[in-house]
Amino acid sequence: MKRVLVAFSVLAPFMAFAEDAPKLDSGNTAWMIVATALVMLMTPAGLALFYGGMTRSKNILNTMGMSLIAYCVASVVWVMWGYTLAFGTDVSGLIGSLENLFLANIKVNDIWATGNIPTLLFVVFQMTFAAITVALASGSIIERMKFQTWIIISILWVTFVYAPIAHWVWGGGFLAKDGALDFAGGTVVHINAGIAGLVMAILLGKRIDYGKKVILPSSVVLTVTGAVLLWFGWFGFNAGSELAADSIAANAFLVTNTAAALGAISWMITEWIVAKKPTLLGAASGIVSGLVAITPAAGFVDLVGSIVIGAISGVIGFIGVFYIKKIFKYDDSLDAFGVHALNGIWGAIATGIFANPAINSVGKGLIYGNPAQVVIQIKAVAVTIVYTAIMTAVVYFISSLLTGGAKVDEETEVRGLDESVHGERGFEL
Secondary structure, three states, rough: OOOHHHHHHHHHHHHHHHHHHOOOOOHHHHHHHHHHHHHHHHHHHHHHHHHHHHHHHHHHHHHHHHHHHHHHHHHHHHHHHHHHHHHHEEEOOEEEOOOOHHHOOOOOEEEEEOOOOOOOHHHHHHHHHHHHHHHHHHHOOOOOHHHHHHHHHHHHHHHHHHHHHHHHHHOOOOOHHHHOOOOOOOHHHHHHHHHHHHHHHHOOOOOOOOOOOOOOOOHHHHHHHHHHHHHHHHHEEEEEEEOOOOOOHHHHHHHHHHHHHHHHHHHHHHHHHOOOOOHHHHHHHHHHHHHHHHHOOOOOOOOHHHHHHHHHHHHHHHHHHHHHHHHOOOOOOOHHHHHHHHHHHHHHHHHHHHOOOOOOOOOOOHHHHHHHHHHHHHHHHHHHHHHHHHHHHHHHHHHHHHOOOOEEEHHHHHHHHHHHOOOOOOOOO
């Protein structure tokens, strides 16, 4: 008996350690594999079609190619060094350490504590966010940027713009310590991409015929199809950000769908009143506006909050596209700023207003007795705008210098980038 007690005393610490070690949750893991696949679909399929349909037929392949290559570039950059910069051990609240460079020190059986999913699955899930963020920014500068310049911008931007902001908000950086709420990417993804797009559009300059002739989309059918694919993938984007198959994920799924539907309806009604015709292009843009606005709030707000957020999002998107752009006369080709930045700002601030502790104990907004959350959200928005604007300009100038200028020549632009750059046509006319 004495020997048994001695043996037990020796083994007890190891037994306790085994009990405390996180165990893989197969249900959460299965859900997150699906969610990751859904988000992957958003960039080279949903966004490519959404953007491609809105551009002219002579540039449709180049436009789709910018989304496709952004996904490919981000996939590689992320696993080499992007992930560790975003989610490595916090260094002074500013950046992650290099401990996971090339995914070093991450074993195949390692478990990410939130959701008890494989760490490698978390890496891939977050990679899809980095990819779509840089791809979203391409919408502002299509039809006139050199393809090689865009590739270099994608590499540098994910490294020096996306990864640091992701760390500040999701990786334990200073905005996270402040208590900023961003469930799935209002600041990290949409404000970030929209501001980057605007900066690049201004620096690159306008298209030759912008403002001189009506520029019509090549296929509203493709754009609507792309919007629906984005809507579908967004369920993985928002509900997947809970990293678990639980009630918060279910709520995120519900409010995401509601806000998207109301974004489409409110844009269409606004357009109907102003222009007397409800276009499907407007409805598709409204869907994306609603999805953008609900993204930071999806895991924190209830149905009522999503109704308000979604209903206002379509109006904001419409104003951004048809009024703000005309007032300031910048050539944001596919309105990344008007749809993503403006609705990202609205969604981030609205999270501070409508965050309901009954949905998620982490978040408590203004209408539930915490006005300080709105201030925190505004700070996160302001920091993101300033940093993104400055660093995007730096990345743009470096990329432009390395490629002998960022803008295609006049002959290439007039002929179209599909034939001039890729030697292909999207449509055989």
